[in-house]
Amino acid sequence: MASEAKNISSNATEARIAKEESLGVLGAAPVWYDLEPNSYSDFGGTLALVARNPINAGRQRKKGVITDLDAAGGYNQDLTFSNVSFLWPGLFLATKLEPGVTTALTNVDGTNEQYEKAAIETGVAVGNILLATGFTEAGNNGLKTVTTVAAGEVTVAEDLTDEAAPPAAAKVEVVGIQLGDAEADFTAASGNQGARLTRVAGTIDFTTFGLIPGQPVFIGGDAAANRFVNEENNGWFRIREIGADYLEFDKADGGADGETEPSNETGTGLSIQVFTGKVIRNVSSLSSEFDCCTYHIERALGIADPVSFPTVVQSEVLKGSLLNEFALNVGQGDKINMDFTFVSIDNEQRDGLTAVQRGEGEDELRLSTSVGTQGVITSATAYNTSTDFSRIRLAKVNAVTDAAPEALFAFVTELTLNVGNSANVDKAIGKLGGFSITPGTFEVSGSIEAYFQSVNAVKAVRDNADVTLDVALVKDFTENGFTRKSGIFIDVPLIALGDGRLGVEQDQAITLPLQTDAAEYEPFGHTLLLSEFSYLPDLADEDIC
Numbered sequence: 001m002a003s004e005a006k007n008i009s010s011n012a013t014e015a016r017i018a019k020e021e022s023l024g025v026l027g028a029a030p031v032w033y034d035l036e037p038n039s040y041s042d043f044g045g046t047l048a049l050v051a052r053n054p055i056n057a058g059r060q061r062k063k064g065v066i067t068d069l070d071a072a073g074g075y076n077q078d079l080t081f082s083n084v085s086f087l088w089p090g091l092f093l094a095t096k097l098e099p100g101v102t103t104a105l106t107n108v109d110g111t112n113e114q115y116e117k118a119a120i121e122t123g124v125a126v127g128n129i130l131l132a133t134g135f136t137e138a139g140n141n142g143l144k145t146v147t148t149v150a151a152g153e154v155t156v157a158e159d160l161t162d163e164a165a166p167p168a169a170a171k172v173e174v175v176g177i178q179l180g181d182a183e184a185d186f187t188a189a190s191g192n193q194g195a196r197l198t199r200v201a202g203t204i205d206f207t208t209f210g211l212i213p214g215q216p217v218f219i220g221g222d223a224a225a226n227r228f229v230n231e232e233n234n235g236w237f238r239i240r241e242i243g244a245d246y247l248e249f250d251k252a253d254g255g256a257d258g259e260t261e262p263s264n265e266t267g268t269g270l271s272i273q274v275f276t277g278k279v280i281r282n283v284s285s286l287s288s289e290f291d292c293c294t295y296h297i298e299r300a301l302g303i304a305d306p307v308s309f310p311t312v313v314q315s316e317v318l319k320g321s322l323l324n325e326f327a328l329n330v331g332q333g334d335k336i337n338m339d340f341t342f343v344s345i346d347n348e349q350r351d352g353l354t355a356v357q358r359g360e361g362e363d364e365l366r367l368s369t370s371v372g373t374q375g376v377i378t379s380a381t382a383y384n385t386s387t388d389f390s391r392i393r394l395a396k397v398n399a400v401t402d403a404a405p406e407a408l409f410a411f412v413t414e415l416t417l418n419v420g421n422s423a424n425v426d427k428a429i430g431k432l433g434g435f436s437i438t439p440g441t442f443e444v445s446g447s448i449e450a451y452f453q454s455v456n457a458v459k460a461v462r463d464n465a466d467v468t469l470d471v472a473l474v475k476d477f478t479e480n481g482f483t484r485k486s487g488i489f490i491d492v493p494l495i496a497l498g499d500g501r502l503g504v505e506q507d508q509a510i511t512l513p514l515q516t517d518a519a520e521y522e523p524f525g526h527t528l529l530l531s532e533f534s535y536l537p538d539l540a541d542e543d544i545c
Contacts, residue, residue: 110163
């Protein structure tokens with residue numbers, strides 16, 4: 001009886017991805033991340049076959065030849081807080097701007113209230129809020145305020161407990177800024193100056209925190225003493241300008257109604273918290289942050305010979321793969337899911353056998369089990385479209401004195417955000433497949449269907465108004481045994497609208513379909529920005545506005 005499998009179930013497959021050292025070259029120490037595909041689209045290589053058809057009395061063709069290879073792969077996957085974080089640089093072709101984060105600490109000094117490890121001070125400044133997780137001593141976990149930074153050590157204001165050998169997973173990361181008692185006021189917009197969070201006492205320097213114009217922040221903690229009294233001075237804000245003693249904003253949360261402008265408020269008796277995140281946005285190809293990163297993508301295809309070689313797994317690999325297209329799909333009463341499409345220079349099939357097992361030839365082991373290490377993705381539940389949005393806002397781009405303008409709609413039924421790198425695989429004589437990939441224009445577009453509220457939305461289309469869109473997703477996230485709110489904020493600063501023809505049906509609410517076409521917003525120099533917040537207060541997980 002033959003031992004080979006007669007077929008392979010799709011349930012025996014799995015996929016993983018690793019960043020390449022250079023185009024098509026995996027490198028000696030890749031980090032593999034598991035993918036969670038719901039489905040695949042056009043994964044593999046398509047070979048072009050050209051037949052020979054000479055004129056002959058037999059009226060028959062000759063055997064054709066393979067002349068070209070188009071390699072590509074795509075998949076659909078649900079969105080969680082953690083399962084795409086490693087892949088955002090491949091979409092934006094840029095380096096992610098991350099505040100200080102340190103794992104595998106060497107010591108916690110409870111006498112001097114210090115976390116210790118070589119280079120722990122990198123990306124950390126006095127006044128930062130740290131999130132500490134994974135420590136054995138309970139008091140060493142949670143939010144901590146940085147008071148002193150020195151080589152190999154960071155001192156915090158809170159009491160710590162001696163811990164000479166913290167677990168390897170223990171981590172401290174920057175998640176915000178803590179201002180002292182009565183150190184911060186809020187100043188309403190005036191003239192050409194936007195609303196500002198202003199340091200009026202103390203020594204905090206906002207320019208030391210690595211913040212950039214266009215970056216979102218969340219102002220206000222859960223304790224009443226850590227947020228402003230006036231609701232409109234708390235919540236989501238977008239930074240317009242950064243000074244040593246102020247942060248100036250051009251977008252504001254808008255308080256309870258979403259439209260109230262920030263107001264003057266003195267922070268007497270308040271110690272204001274400002275939460276920040278990791279940031280990535282598209283950059284110029286001449287920028288030092290530009291990174292045309294490519295990937296190896298491997299799809300395991302099950303065990304071909306379960307009797308003779310029960311542990312040998314065959315696979316196919318896409319090499320030199322650039323993330324060319326991305327779609328964020330948001331439908332009513334559903335999970336948020338994403339479509340990814342890669343273009344590649346080559347693909348290979350691997351039987352998984354060693355030369356000894358095969359009796360000849362070279363080894364073709366699965367890459368993920370023979371080279372590199374397994375990357376860690378913290379398990380998390382998918383974002384859903386009913387309860388995990390804290391903000392969806394489409395509004396006109398106004399002067400900085402109007403940071404919380406009236407939204408063009410109140411509720412959305414569908415939202416799609418498409419991002420593309422317009423990449424082309426470069427081919428040449430003597431090469432099957434590609435030898436290079438050239439990224440093109442960074443394109444952002446999409447569609448929105450909303451409930452009609454006011455003709456102002458339709459007029460904005462006709463007037464070709466400058467419009468901006470931002471979306472905030474917030475959900476519980478547990479890592480290292482510590483549960484808190486975490487979130488993703490997406491900002492499209494400049495959009496032109498199309499369509500706008502109202503949908504009117506009997507016994508139904510009127511709907512408004514809109515097409516969105518984004519462009520570079522010159523004050524910031526980008527088209528799209530995404531920020532990951534490792535920690536957010538419960539205040540951030542409120543009804544959308």
